[in-house]
Amino acid sequence: MDPLVLIFLTSGLFLGWALGANDASNVFGTAVGTRMITWRTAAIICAVFVILGALISGAGTSQTLGKLGAISALPGAFMTALSAAIAVYAMTKSGLPVSTSQAIVGAIIGWNLFSSNPTDPATLSKILLTWILCPVLAAGIAIVLFKSFQFASKRIKVHMILSDALTRLSLIFAGALGAYALGANNIANVVGVFIPANPFPVFMIGSFEISSTQQLFLLGGLAIALGIFTFSKHVMMTVGDGLGRLSPTSALIAVLSHSIVLLLFSSQNLESWLIEHGLPSLPLVPVSSSQAVVGAIVGITLLQGINAVRWSVLRKIVLGWVLTPIAAATISFIGLFFLQNVFNLAVV
Amino acid sequence: MYKLAIRAYFDNGVCNEFETRLERIHVIESDSDALRREIEKQLYSNTLIPDSRGNVLNLIERVDELLSVYECSLWDLQIEKPQIPKEFHEQFIKLTRMVIKAADEVCLSSRAFFNSPHDVPAYNHKVMLYEKEADMISAELKTAIFSSDIDLSLKLHYREFVEKIDGIADKSEDIADRLAIYAIQRIVY
Numbered sequence: 041m042d043p044l045v046l047i048f049l050t051s052g053l054f055l056g057w058a059l060g061a062n063d064a065s066n067v068f069g070t071a072v073g074t075r076m077i078t079w080r081t082a083a084i085i086c087a088v089f090v091i092l093g094a095l096i097s098g099a100g101t102s103q104t105l106g107k108l109g110a111i112s113a114l115p116g117a118f119m120t121a122l123s124a125a126i127a128v129y130a131m132t133k134s135g136l137p138v139s140t141s142q143a144i145v146g147a148i149i150g151w152n153l154f155s156s157n158p159t160d161p162a163t164l165s166k167i168l169l170t171w172i173l174c175p176v177l178a179a180g181i182a183i184v185l186f187k188s189f190q191f192a193s194k195r196i197k198v199h200m201i202l203s204d205a206l207t208r209l210s211l212i213f214a215g216a217l218g219a220y221a222l223g224a225n226n227i228a229n230v231v232g233v234f235i236p237a238n239p240f241p242v243f244m245i246g247s248f249e250i251s252s253t254q255q256l257f258l259l260g261g262l263a264i265a266l267g268i269f270t271f272s273k274h275v276m277m278t279v280g281d282g283l284g285r286l287s288p289t290s291a292l293i294a295v296l297s298h299s300i301v302l303l304l305f306s307s308q309n310l311e312s313w314l315i316e317h318g319l320p321s322l323p324l325v326p327v328s329s330s331q332a333v334v335g336a337i338v339g340i341t342l343l344q345g346i347n348a349v350r351w352s353v354l355r356k357i358v359l360g361w362v363l364t365p366i367a368a369a370t371i372s373f374i375g376l377f378f379l380q381n382v383f384n385l386a387v388v
Numbered sequence: 389m390y391k392l393a394i395r396a397y398f399d400n401g402v403c404n405e406f407e408t409r410l411e412r413i414h415v416i417e418s419d420s421d422a423l424r425r426e427i428e429k430q431l432y433s434n435t436l437i438p439d440s441r442g443n444v445l446n447l448i449e450r451v452d453e454l455l456s457v458y459e460c461s462l463w464d465l466q467i468e469k470p471q472i473p474k475e476f477h478e479q480f481i482k483l484t485r486m487v488i489k490a491a492d493e494v495c496l497s498s499r500a501f502f503n504s505p506h507d508v509p510a511y512n513h514k515v516m517l518y519e520k521e522a523d524m525i526s527a528e529l530k531t532a533i534f535s536s537d538i539d540l541s542l543k544l545h546y547r548e549f550v551e552k553i554d555g556i557a558d559k560s561e562d563i564a565d566r567l568a569i570y571a572i573q574r575i576v577y
Contacts, residue, residue: 074438075435
């Protein structure tokens with residue numbers, strides 16, 4: 041294998057690391073912040089299930105990204121992932137909430153613009169639609185779950201200590217589900233752009249064949265896990281500051297809604313089941329885990345009244361969502377120009 | 389137990405029965421202190437109920453204080469041995485009965501806080517009702533004491549005991565007020 045491949049892959053792994061550091065907080069931040077689960081337990085569960093999600097269910101969303109722009113040259117894929125990582129880093133630095141999904145989509149569009157490759161309007165509109173649909177759907181699911189929980193809690197009398205134990209167990213279950221969904225849905229952001237370049241030879245363990253894509257998914261999953269172990273502690277501890285303090289029950293509902301939405305947008309089995317039964321299916325698109333959590337929290341807060349929502353914070357969040365893809369596309373375009381014209385590397 | 393101790397005092401002063409009841413209340417109070425410390429230790433060492441821990445510890449402390457109010461009022465009777473005239477005995481016993489009702493309801497309210505916080509307001513409502521009744525009885529009793537011909541120093545001494553017994557209902561009301569807030573915080577918001 042060309043050692044250059046590993047160098048090119050570093051940008052994707054860097055993006056994976058950033059995703060692990062930031063998005064693990066969407067899954068376990070509230071549970072760790074409210075001291076319901078220790079950071080160590082959360083990190084182990086999150087890392088294991090992110091890798092499992094990436095390996096088992098990561099293919100669906102990767103195909104959609106491939107349709108948006110099939111980057112066949114490794115240097116091009118390197119710059120695309122790097123632009124997304126830079127955009128994520130810059131937005132985080134300026135205190136704006138960021139989504140790796142939006143950053144990578146923006147970066148791919150930047151590559152399309154640079155390479156004069158037409159962006160498939162159907163795929164793009166499908167992706168853009170999910171960015172609106174994802175938080176709205178998360179809010180809707182959170183409202184339904186919250187109301188059901190309220191209804192049940194009025195009728196079922198559970199002692200506080202037992203309820204505490206059940207909430208902890210549920211947070212671990214929902215967190216594991218969330219981590220699996222994160223791995224399944226967001227692995228495409230991390231290594232999706234490298235799939236068309238097919239950088240690894242097929243690897244055999246006994247009679248098992250491990251394809252280049254599976255190796256990429258494993259590597260991406262490990263990068264996310266590294267991000268979780270090395271940098272997520274601080275983010276998890278402070279996650280509640282911006283959006284306000286949540287009760288453990290609300291935290292559980294937020295994480296559950298987030299996980300359900302992410303799974304809905306990444307499960308190939310669910311998609312085929314819906315199609316089989318003549319139901320409208322959801323597109324398999326990498327959606328933002330942050331958008332899902334924000335949507336769920338806004339949904340829960342809306343139940344307390346329209347004024348309970350901190351609209352100024354929400355405006356800032358939405359601004360971040362609009363700026364991220366634009367910034368990533370711009371960085372990608374400029375970066376590819378340099379890579380091609382200064383370093384003489386084939387990016388298309 | 390408290391009602392029996394008060395009745396024993398009005399019947400026979402600081403007699404054996406009164407001493408036994410007081411001793412029993414003292415043991416309960418000491419046990420509750422040990423229990424409170426154990427609960428605090430368990431809650432912190434096992435990081436249980438992190439979101440309600442402060443409220444629960446506060447509630448336990450206040451309920452423990454309520455037991456102390458019971459014990460202190462009996463101790464004061466044992467030490468000061470006030471010779472309360474017979475004409476006020478019935479009113480004192482009536483006041484005792486009412487404050488005990490308020491305290492009993494606040495105990496039920498505390499239990500409901502752990503199992504079914506939605507029921508707390510109903511119990512608290514009863515606490516308020518009994519506390520108001522106790523206030524009325526204590527006001528009547530104090531008026532009766534100060535309208536009598538006994539010496540002013542004795543009047544002041546008896547008034548102090550009326551207020552001590554009535555203090556149990558006041559303490560119960562304080563706890564009920566706290567419980568109302570804690571219950572709202574527990575109910576999913």
